[in-house]
Amino acid sequence: MATQxxxxxxxxxxxxxxxxxxxxxxxxxxxxxxxxxxAAIHFPALGGTFIQAESEVSAVNMLYGTAGMGIxxxxxxxxxxxxLKQEGLSYCAGAEVPxxxxxxxxxxxxxxxxxxxxxxxxxxxxxxxxxxxxxxxxAPNSAQEMCDLTGLAFELAEKYRNPAxxxxxxxxxxxxxSVDIPEPKALTTDHRSWAVxxxxxxxxxxxxxxxxxxxxxxxxxxxxxxxxxxCEVEDVRFEESDIEDADLIVVAYGIVSRVALSTIALARxxxxxVGIFRPITLYPFPTKRxxxxxxxxxxxxxxxxxxxxxxxxxxxxxxxxxxxxxxxxCGGVVPTxxxxxxQYDAILGEEG
Amino acid sequence: xxxxxxxxALYGTFERKTGPALESTHYCQGCSHGNVHKMIAEALVxxxxxxxxxxxxxxxxAVFGFYYFDTGHIQAAHGRAPAVATGIKRANPNSIVLxxxxxxxxxxxxxxxxxxxxxxxxxxxxxxxxxxxxxxxxGQMAPTTLIEQHTTTTPGGRVxxxxxxxxxxxxxISTLTAPTYVERVAIGNSKHIMKARKAIRKALQIQIEGRGxxxxxxxxxxxxxxxxxxxDARDWMLEHMTKVFPLGVFKxxxxxxxxxxxxxxxxPFEPEAVGAYLKDFVGATxxxxxxxxxxxxxxxxAGFGGQGILTMGLxxxxxxxxxxxxxxxxxxxxPEMRGGTANCQVNIADERIGTPLVxxxxxxxxxxxxxxxxxxxxVVPGGVLLVDTSMVKTAPTRTDIKTVLIPASEMANxxxxxKVANVILLxxxxxxxxxxxxxxxxxxxPELIKxxxxxxxxxxxxxRGYQYVREQQNG
Ligand SMILES: Cc1ncc(C[n+]2csc(CCOP(=O)(O)OP(=O)(O)O)c2C)c(N)n1
Numbered sequence: 001m002a003t004q005x006x007x008x009x010x011x012x013x014x015x016x017x018x019x020x021x022x023x024x025x026x027x028x029x030x031x032x033x034x035x036x037x038x039a040a041i042h043f044p045a046l047g048g049t050f051i052q053a054e055s056e057v058s059a060v061n062m063l064y065g066t067a068g069m070g071i072x073x074x075x076x077x078x079x080x081x082x083x084l085k086q087e088g089l090s091y092c093a094g095a096e097v098p099x100x101x102x103x104x105x106x107x108x109x110x111x112x113x114x115x116x117x118x119x120x121x122x123x124x125x126x127x128x129x130x131x132x133x134x135x136x137x138x139a140p141n142s143a144q145e146m147c148d149l150t151g152l153a154f155e156l157a158e159k160y161r162n163p164a165x166x167x168x169x170x171x172x173x174x175x176x177x178s179v180d181i182p183e184p185k186a187l188t189t190d191h192r193s194w195a196v197x198x199x200x201x202x203x204x205x206x207x208x209x210x211x212x213x214x215x216x217x218x219x220x221x222x223x224x225x226x227x228x229x230x231c232e233v234e235d236v237r238f239e240e241s242d243i244e245d246a247d248l249i250v251v252a253y254g255i256v257s258r259v260a261l262s263t264i265a266l267a268r269x270x271x272x273x274v275g276i277f278r279p280i281t282l283y284p285f286p287t288k289r290x291x292x293x294x295x296x297x298x299x300x301x302x303x304x305x306x307x308x309x310x311x312x313x314x315x316x317x318x319x320x321x322x323x324x325x326x327x328x329x330c331g332g333v334v335p336t337x338x339x340x341x342x343q344y345d346a347i348l349g350e351e352g
Numbered sequence: 353x354x355x356x357x358x359x360x361a362l363y364g365t366f367e368r369k370t371g372p373a374l375e376s377t378h379y380c381q382g383c384s385h386g387n388v389h390k391m392i393a394e395a396l397v398x399x400x401x402x403x404x405x406x407x408x409x410x411x412x413x414a415v416f417g418f419y420y421f422d423t424g425h426i427q428a429a430h431g432r433a434p435a436v437a438t439g440i441k442r443a444n445p446n447s448i449v450l451x452x453x454x455x456x457x458x459x460x461x462x463x464x465x466x467x468x469x470x471x472x473x474x475x476x477x478x479x480x481x482x483x484x485x486x487x488x489x490x491g492q493m494a495p496t497t498l499i500e501q502h503t504t505t506t507p508g509g510r511v512x513x514x515x516x517x518x519x520x521x522x523x524x525i526s527t528l529t530a531p532t533y534v535e536r537v538a539i540g541n542s543k544h545i546m547k548a549r550k551a552i553r554k555a556l557q558i559q560i561e562g563r564g565x566x567x568x569x570x571x572x573x574x575x576x577x578x579x580x581x582x583x584d585a586r587d588w589m590l591e592h593m594t595k596v597f598p599l600g601v602f603k604x605x606x607x608x609x610x611x612x613x614x615x616x617x618x619x620p621f622e623p624e625a626v627g628a629y630l631k632d633f634v635g636a637t638x639x640x641x642x643x644x645x646x647x648x649x650x651x652x653x654a655g656f657g658g659q660g661i662l663t664m665g666l667x668x669x670x671x672x673x674x675x676x677x678x679x680x681x682x683x684x685x686x687p688e689m690r691g692g693t694a695n696c697q698v699n700i701a702d703e704r705i706g707t708p709l710v711x712x713x714x715x716x717x718x719x720x721x722x723x724x725x726x727x728x729x730x731v732v733p734g735g736v737l738l739v740d741t742s743m744v745k746t747a748p749t750r751t752d753i754k755t756v757l758i759p760a761s762e763m764a765n766x767x768x769x770x771k772v773a774n775v776i777l778l779x780x781x782x783x784x785x786x787x788x789x790x791x792x793x794x795x796x797x798p799e800l801i802k803x804x805x806x807x808x809x810x811x812x813x814x815x816r817g818y819q820y821v822r823e824q825q826n827g
Contacts, residue, residue: 002636005666005673005681014630020621023442046629047619049442053435054468061432061465065439068426069447071618073439091429175708176666176681178637178673181630184623196424198440198447200403206368206418208427213370255707262706336711
């Protein structure tokens with residue numbers, strides 16, 4: 001297997017190409033533009049297509065078109081562009097089109113800045129656009145995962161015929177690490193049962209999200225809901241370290257989980273039993289596992305590059321049995337290891 | 353409205369429709385949509401392309417195109433049909449793609465998508481139903497509504513200075529270079545209808561032959577929205593709308609366009625070809641089993657942008673990666689970016705690396721004054737501080753760290769280019785830390801430098817930096 005040092009943003013394109021992605025639709029925005037730059041080189045070179053669309057709105061609708069034709073396709077953007085894509089993603093979910101979207105989160109609200117944040121968590125995990133739907137949301141924390149989870153995003157998007165999202169941040173995108181380049185494998189899926197690909201075999205198919213009749217639309221919603229329930233059973237992913245004996249569990253994803261990882265040995269050297277729980281799927285959220293952990297561990301600290309978003313899901317999971325604290329930085333400021341260590345001191349020093 | 357003598361590209365009964373009356377369409381009496389549907393369906397059958405047609409229906413009265421057309425069908429969000437059609441056509445250039453849109457859809461909310469699909473010259477057919485009103489939502493003003501026309505949102509009539517003017521899409525589209533064929537027709541008397549039929553057929557023919565983008569605007573009636581009887585609506589349309597929207601061909605380059613020249617094919621996925629390409633393009637870092645891993649290091653390289661500081665850090669990381677270490681490299685980002693300095697942070701470890709950010713460097717290399725001032729205090733006691741003294745005028749103040757001073761930029765200038773100052777520092781760093789043997793770097797450096805013509809000079813630069821520090825250490 002070939003290994004190379006590469007940026008997380010580049011690794012996304014490598015992962016996508018290896019997964020059989022054939023079409024990329026983008027619109028420039030920092031800090032996601034590098035993904036488009038890499039796509040502009042590689043997609044045409046490999047007989048795929050790259051289009052710089054007139055807006056994020058157009059890009060996601062082009063994606064809806066190619067993905068509706070049964071072709072693995074993607075778009076990538078950063079926060080303001082992710083807002084513009086919500087309409088298209090709602091249509092993808094409603095019409096059951098398996099699209100992949102990357103959001104390299106930057107500072108907000110409004111124009112914010114180009115520094116990293118994790119403040120699109122609500123938008124990504126709770127639906128974002130209108131209607132009853134979810135994105136399948138994957139949160140890489142290394143260049144390798146930028147590559148691998150992009151491949152997984154295509155698989156899950158097709159498995160559930162639902163849009164999937166790589167929710168990352170400017171740090172993971174800019175960071176270079178060694179990446180094992182995956183061996184591309186032939187696709188085993190056949191889109192002809194549902195897609196409209198301009199051939200006789202799919203002439204009778206329909207990609208559509210309008211159901212005028214209230215009972216029909218309710219039935220359609222229940223069908224979507226059943227998929228999400230299945231996804232919550234079959235495709236929850238997370239990573240744990242040092243949680244067996246933990247008095248305090250830090251819950252973090254993306255870059256913050258990496259900062260937390262650096263603190264564990266230091267905390268343990270001081271005799272503090274601290275562990276880390278890292279959700280890899282932000283939707284479906286590892287609610288059950290967290291609830292299980294809360295049977296033993298009574299203190300949780302959620303740290304995010306936001307003013308408190310994922311913390312709500314952690315509270316829903318463990319809030320009735322354990323204490324949940326929050327430590328966030330935003331605007332592009334990342335919690336330092338020392339700041340986290342101070343939090344551990346404070347929380348573990350408390351009575352009870 | 354009943355559709356008699358349905359062409360085969362329309363369903364016999366409309367099973368996808370909900371409710372009663374599966375034989376008739378949902379369109380109102382005197383609405384032009386049904387006529388246009390029929391003309392399109394006839395053409396699809398006559399040209400033998402029904403099987404490979406994908407109909408993109410808009411948001412508007414034609415949203416239910418899939419009730420009627422026995423073709424593939426992808427329904428689009430309001431105004432986005434041309435973008436969706438772009439995706440479809442790119443996915444399968446052999447498909448016949450119709451972007452069928454009303455005036456609100458095409459000329460208001462979807463103006464950007466409309467103009468840009470036309471400007472790219474997508475090989476698609478756009479059918480634009482201009483009925484001067486929003487039909488589906490209850491007769492509101494459209495961008496094409498005439499001056500003085502009464503709608504539910506211009507109850508006193510459209511006023512130029514308040515509501516703007518009717519927008520002429522054919523005229524706009526025909527200013528673009530890429531479109532092949534742009535015509536405006538009307539569903540008026542039988543002569544008009546013949547012309548409309550001809551225009552639709554021509555547009556489809558152009559697409560089938562791969563001659564590019566066509567835009568057919570069809571002046572249409574909306575008796576319900578206009579609150580008129582169907583005959584009155586037709587008369588009003590012919591009398592008033594054709595004055596603002598003159599009929600005719602606005603652009604026709606169908607003869608000049610090469611057939612097939614507008615195809616953009618997406619080829620099928622070939623795993624082996626992709627695998628081979630990625631290996632070739634991305635390359636691979638080959639570990640050097642003869643070299644043992646360096647000690648754990650957390651490094652910061654700082655200076656001005658353009659001094660090669662990011663490359664220096666990258667070389668350092670690559671040297672360690674080839675020696676079997678886990679590495680991370682990250683450029684300055686976030687608040688770090690302020691103040692005109694650039695830096696990168698490199699971690700080298702045996703095990704998985706936690707944060708890629710270096711808060712407490714064990715090694716700091718600085719190539720300008722601000723970087724020394726900003727980062728000197730961060731270095732851990734016992735750490736290494738490397739300073740390019742050509743660029744930094746004040747001496748470091750810390751006494752609890754190992755300081756290495758070298759006039760790297762002046763040494764580089766002596767070699768004829770300031771560009772190798774970073775590699776001179778790399779040599780100095782190697783000697784100061786003993787992280788890697790001299791021979792290992794000399795052997796590996798050529799693999800890290802993309803431009804082969806620069807290898808020799810970089811080896812020389814590295815050697816000079818290395819020897820400078822060794823001489824200091826020995827003397
Ligand atoms: C984003 C969005 N905004 C508004 C609407 C409501 N809407 C439905 S149809 C329509 C206008 C349709 O008018 P037109 O495009 O002229 O087509 P017609 O109905 O006259 O054929 C509007 C505004 C919508 N569905 N989506």
